Amino acid sequence: MERNIVHLDLDTFFVSVARLENSSLRGIPVLIGGSSDRGVVASCSYEARQFGIHSAMPMKLARQLCPEARLVPGDYDSFARYSKMVTDIIAEKAPIVEKASIDEHYLDLTGMDKHFGCWKWMQELRQHIITESGLPISFGLSVNKTVSKIATGQAKPNGEKHVFRGGEKEFLAPLSIRKIPMIGSRTFTLLRNMGIARISTLQKMDLEVMARVMGVNGVSIWKKANGLDDSPVVPYSEKKSISKEHTFDKDTIDMELLKKHIVTMVDELAFELRKEQKLTSCLTLKIRYSNFETYTRQIKIDYTASDRTLSEQALALFHKLYSKRMLIRLIGVKCSDLVTGSYQIDLFNDAITELNLSAAMDNIRTRFGTAMIKKAMLTEKKDKRKTYRAATFRV
Template identity: 35%
Template sequence: MDNVILHVDMDAFFASVEQRDNPDIKGKPVIVGGISERGVVSTCSYEARKYGVHSAMPMFMAREKCPNGIFVSGRYGKYAKVSQEIFEIFNEVTPLVEPVSIDEGFLDLSQGKIKDGIEAARYIKNRVFKEVGLTLSIGISYNKFLAKLASEWNKPNGIKEIRKEMIPDILFPLPISKVHGLGKVSVAKLNNMGIYYIEELYKMPKEFYIEYLGKNGIEIYDRIRGIDGRKVELIRERKSIGKERTLKFDTKNKEELREYIKEFSFEIEEILNRKNVSGKTVTLKFKTKDFENHTRSKTLNYYIGTQIEIYKVAEELLDSEELKEEVRLIGVSISSFKETEVQQMSLL
């Protein structure tokens, strides 16, 4: 029997929490992020997306595109608590849950109390809506690549299953940018060769993938044929935990970059709490527009794990940098872990 993998993705998570908590803005274009002119969009509601607003967009551009939008400064502590409530429901369905970020995760149903994908998806959606008041989209398939692809199919509030017999035909009309592992540079290279859709890429011989896509070529060859051997990992033995993002627009503006660092620090805190660990080495990573990688680290003589602590160190690292070139990618990570000590309160 094939594995049954779910990819669960919360719909416009930060904005949806704001709309849930403030009914007056429900159904309106809500934009969450740094609300200063130099801030960036963390996420936005689907109503705002109709105006062309998207995450990582500079706030001044969001205001131009959506002048009637409702701009909200993020309440990251609140989002972390809501995320925890939702992941607790996932863990009741199956012990094999792999958090990908604060608002998405993979579930392997092989050891779950519900083995059928559609049944599990409906159960999760109903409970999350009833108990948390939010919607999410769920993709179901026999591997991680196809499950994640399926979760994007009917957003928002959708369920989509991709079965083995649907492959490869269901993939053929999709743009190659949908293939996990193909980054912007590879997509642009293939587009320049006249390859825009998966069907066109599928027809190429295996040697083509190796020659033009390098070490990841065979993985791409396999994925568009429905093959992905990655497992849902309950515990990841990581040397570091981090978040990074390629920016929509290159920038040297440190105020904009601080907004990203703040968001990453919040997500890292949430992952540390799940794993019950803390760390003492914070690393700032950035890539300039000419694709030069830079990393700067600071090791403390004590362990940290909160958003405020991580952000403070990462901000110091950023402030110490003289950015001569515009930045196209920014990231933060933490390492040198130890298990967090949890004190049990006495019943007396």
């Protein structure tokens, strides 16, 4: 059966939400992010992009490129509310929905062509979303997720694109290799050094050469360039919370040990959040004393997946909660009220250096395991040599 896969993307989502709530922002350059010069641009309007501004750019540089741009603090509660509204509209009508991020969805409409006509059905759904939410949205329709996502990019802003079966390679050929999902700056530089700038060149490359030069990643990129992708649309389900606990072999009152375990658990939870593109707005700390009495305390925070922010809040909760001066048997941390987030870490307040450091550490954890890199405060003296070696991996 011929597959019909759709990719939907809310155009400049954060900016569009801000404009719905403040009409004076329409038609002018808008930057979404923290007001500090050390922060980064979370999102920007098309008007701002004309000045060379893009997401993840240092806010200080963005304001230099476009001094007249309006800077708007991010309101993640509003973003989450509008995201849920759109998801609910789609889920009510589409048979299989995957929520890829706060502003992206994949739909599997396979089998619907004989009843409705997928293209016409999607046009009607898109108009329904725009009418109900007030947000601009683009979509691409093709036989797989990769081609549909690229088609959406070509349809923007606020447009539609249909790539017919058999026309995938022809559609992709003239495009830049940057359009292929999963090609980051390092992979782009490597391919450019090989003389590859357009997808058409990549399509002609020998598969064995790509495998030899880039391994499994090279094979995957070659397949995507040739419009080949059999990955399924995974039905959407929202995880409500994630947590970690540690039971001590021997009950303890060692404050340094307790703090190390709290920070370690928070680091692991924050990495899991970023890996799954989630953000949390509620942090809970649990303590079980040696007499088995258990106490918890929680705090509402701005949506984040920053290990620094979460560690600071968790340690503050611990100091407020630990009052009995009794030996502790178990300690736990939970992140709840999760929403799907984007690439950002602490979406509006982290400095660009912190974003880069976290990304580098996440890369090491993904490639070599979570135990291969850790903060200095979590490392025993006897492990210094081992930690130094782990920290020198190239990322």
